[in-house]
Amino acid sequence: MPGVRTLEEVLDHDGPLAEGPLREVAAGIADALARVHAIGLVHGRLRADQVLLTPYGPRVTGFAGRADTDDGGDPSEDVYAFGTLITLAGGGASCGELGPLLRRCLDPDPGRRPTAVDVDRVLTPRPAVLTVPAGVDDSADVPQEARAEDPPTGRGLTRRRLLVGGGFALTAATVTSAGVAFARYAGDGRSGPGVRWRRSVEGRVTTLQVFDNVAYCTTTDNVVMAVGTETGVALWTARTESMVWSQPVVSGTAMFLACVAGQVTALDPSSGERLWQQHAGDRILGAPVLYGSSLVVGTRDDRVVGIDMTQGAQSWQWSAGTPHGGVMPAVSETGGDLLYLTHSDGTVGAIRDDRGEPRWSTRLDAPIARPARAMGDLVYVVSGFTLVALSVSTGEVRWRFQGAPDMTVPVVTENLVYTTDVGALYALDARTGRERWRQPVGARVPSPVALVDGTAYAGGTDTLYAFDPVTGGRHWRHGLPTYLTAAPAGAGKVLLLGTAGSELVALET
Template sequence: MVGPLEEGDPRRVGRYRVLGRLGAGGMGVVYLGRSPAGAAVAVKLVHAEFAADPAFRARFAREVAVARTVGGAFTAPVIDADPHAPSPWLVTAYLPGLSLAEAVAGDGPLPAASVFALGASLAEALVAVHRAGIVHRDLKPSNVMLAPDGPRLIDFGIAHAADAAALTRTGGVMGSPGFLAPEQARGGKTSTASDVFSLGAVLAFAAAGEGPFGTGDVVALLYKVVHDEPRLDGVADPELRGLLAACMDKDPARRPTPQELLERFVPRAPAPEVLHGTGWLPEPVARRVADRTLALPSRSRRKVLAVGGVAGAGTLVAAVTGAVLLEGSGGRKAAARTTASPTPSAPPSPVLAQARWTVDLGADPYGGLASAGTTLVVSAEEGRLICLDVRRRKTVWQHRKGNRGDGAASWRTPVVADGTLFVGWPDAPGALYAFDVRNGDQRWSATMTDALNPAVSGGTLFVGDTGALSALSTSDGRVLWRASIGNALNATPAIGDGLVYAGTSDGASSGGTANALHALDARTGRDRWRHPMTRGAQSPAVSGGMVYCADGAGTMTALDARTGAKKWDFVGGRTASDPFMSGGLVYVADGDGKVYALDAATGRTRWTWPTGTGTGVWTAGIARGVVVVAAVSEVFGLDAAGGRPLWRTGQLDKVRTVAVQDDAVYVGIQAGTLLAFPVKGA
């Protein structure tokens, strides 16, 4: 887990911002950091006692240079380093999840199938490390991470650099007693075979719940490693027990190589795509990995905004996230019917997209993002409203209102239409503002209880608050009508064919008028029809004479836009995003990490693609035949017609907001960075 920074800890190391402590050890302190582009990284800062040793610095520089060449699917790559800094440092990819030590301590030994899977992964990792000319020297349960995308071996690349310095200074042993090889315990020469011994000890720990030499003080453990045979009676599987015994042979020459181990582990390991997730782990451990991944610092929900795609909604449609459960039912079900190719068993590997540019906003863009032409407006924390010219990547203007001091966004979700920015301010008295998007000049303001998710059509602005839906003139903010339909604050209205559709919710499972999708005359505000929802209506989408809306109990419903008659229901995974419409298809994503394309007329599934994130994803928009979806810390581009994965951004900081326009995808992340990706991924 990430701990708070202590007095004396740095706030920046090199170009990396330091956010919290991940741990400390004999080599130094490990921090959670952020790269300039907002990627989460592990920053390892070497202790001053090593930094004062010129021999250490020279060796550290050589070892890091080699470590940066290490590839492999099951290692944490070295990203950056400075061996010449006053305190040398090393940066690797940050892997959220659990260490093997934490997993076994919390849920007990792993079953044999999981240990074979882990053995195959770590053997492959050692093949990559050894191929680069590195001996790990400190392979132990805390250096094995169980991450959402598979197990990883960490902390190679600096152990050798510290080896000579530690032995010369203290006469001690580099490594972890109980998991190091006998030759290391004697202070002798280490080799790749030493890592194999440690691998056997780590896998024995995973299978039995304790190390093969038990516990005790350092001297006792070192004696056992040198003189005693490993205890493997807790390893029930005979084949596994034999492999581990071979790994921990006292004679390095008799131990198998990592490649030989890989060939022995693979036949009883799951398919490769399973290893690149958490499906190989027992369910309780997989759940803890997912929980730990989602537990990274996050202040509230993210907002996902899209340009275009809904008839009559102006130049920008705000598809604000509101994750909903997809477990309920009602009416004609569409979940089980498919008309296209079967769902793939595992996500293919899309191309890694490269950001065209990044901009440091200096603030968490929690409040949302509005895109129009070459202008991008960001609502960020502490009341900051920032307007950017995306061609020059320069700030055109910015406002700062108040100083709330709690890190939360002050301005509500922005929306741009016809050269005007509309955005709400929540503090009492609440207000809705209109700004000239060119220069930031205020055009008008109107008092509102709150104004979270506005939508624009023609010369009318529709916005919900805690008690009603209101229509205002976009030219002067004059209220045209106000309909008391209940709490319409959390759903973005949709407009089409002279009607405005608004979802209301009281947060309870009562159904009825408090939880419903309402259709009102867009000119007068008069009720046309109302469809009860089990637990509140989310943001609807309207197209082709149909309106689509998900409720908080888990069902997405398709209704006749004029009459409110139900056409079909769809039940997917645990949760779902608000629906997004384009080209006769409804796109929706769920909390299990899957994206669906549904036939808009029938609800039949055209295609499904599992992102492999294991967490909720949100539909963000579509442009040039590419559907863009956002996950907790990654964004994907899929072929809209067939669901083929085209690109992914790779791990980012917490994704706060996404806007899609023409050929660009703009991503705002918690670290205060805005990134621009090509919509085609290249």
């Protein structure tokens, strides 16, 4: 990839990093470790040659793919390797303000080291800011000192630092002062959305969706929250035993959540009250899906578990019998009786009904870290940096599209498939995989595409873009202080965003 060097190459050629770039590289690595640890895996061999410094920020490669219960699969060892690497990258000295954090990472006692999520939280300041529309009394929910001024108009701020001696621009993904108001980051001066409201949340937003004018979000701090889309007022807040990293299923009667540590929980969507909870396994991978009368989840030990949606009792389970490193289920968006399974080792398969009748199995070239998407007669899977379309009836590969690192789960329509990676948003012909159009977005951490009311939204490192989904023409762009951590979600003319600054933002589109 043009403009990409490894951290090892930069250190060998240019010497230690200055404090600012060092912090930004550390933040990117910590974010990657937090994400992989959240799904029960570890890196296992973090070194300077495994960190790519790209125009979109640092990327971590070379994951060993070991589960955190495997021999040598302790997440605390990744944290120790992180501390060693960043100390080396900083010249082996005190590393300035990072020194205390790095000393904790290098604690000889693994039990006293911070988790990757803890490190990530320290390196990405979170603005404690909330504004609500005029006339809304949210005083019980919003401390007066946390209210922000009205957003000024004008060009938004962009933050780019040149990596000293590195020869390329490294985009910052953090705000240097936790008190900076989001309202200071307006659009780029073109006609675009205004900020309707915004509110801080505990932890980074991991999932976001809208149902009947209520926004439901989950965060890295094990928080589940329901917020009114028009006002930003919290309707209720609940907590889970562990992080929810994958999209919950929301219906009129229940909100089903799969926690990474193995709990499946049903909440009342109107109150947040727990209806039931079931332990499905040691680790849950991917998102829960509705399949017949069951809520289905996949586990790290390759079990597919069906749970009764009313009572929460386990009703059936299925396993291929051969270890594949974990399994994630998916169902077709256009109906059907097949359950599509993606495995961490690159295997894709389909089974029929709760008896687990196998229909087909195909092994792809690269590991799979995300669930499939199925529509019509094709199932779409991200394998490594490639989007692959397979026949739903036979598993035969119909087409492949080569992308770049961090390709996201596709959004599928009848005619087009949309996906993002570190460089661009792509629209592909659903039948052939031929590229219809692409638009550069330059995301340090790509957010999945969102299609809301006839507009395609994609997040860049510090910008939200809105595109015509058919032609790819850009409607507008809106400046952000940091990147998105979940796909945008919409209700009417309100678009909801979850940012790495630990806040929810509502735009008037």
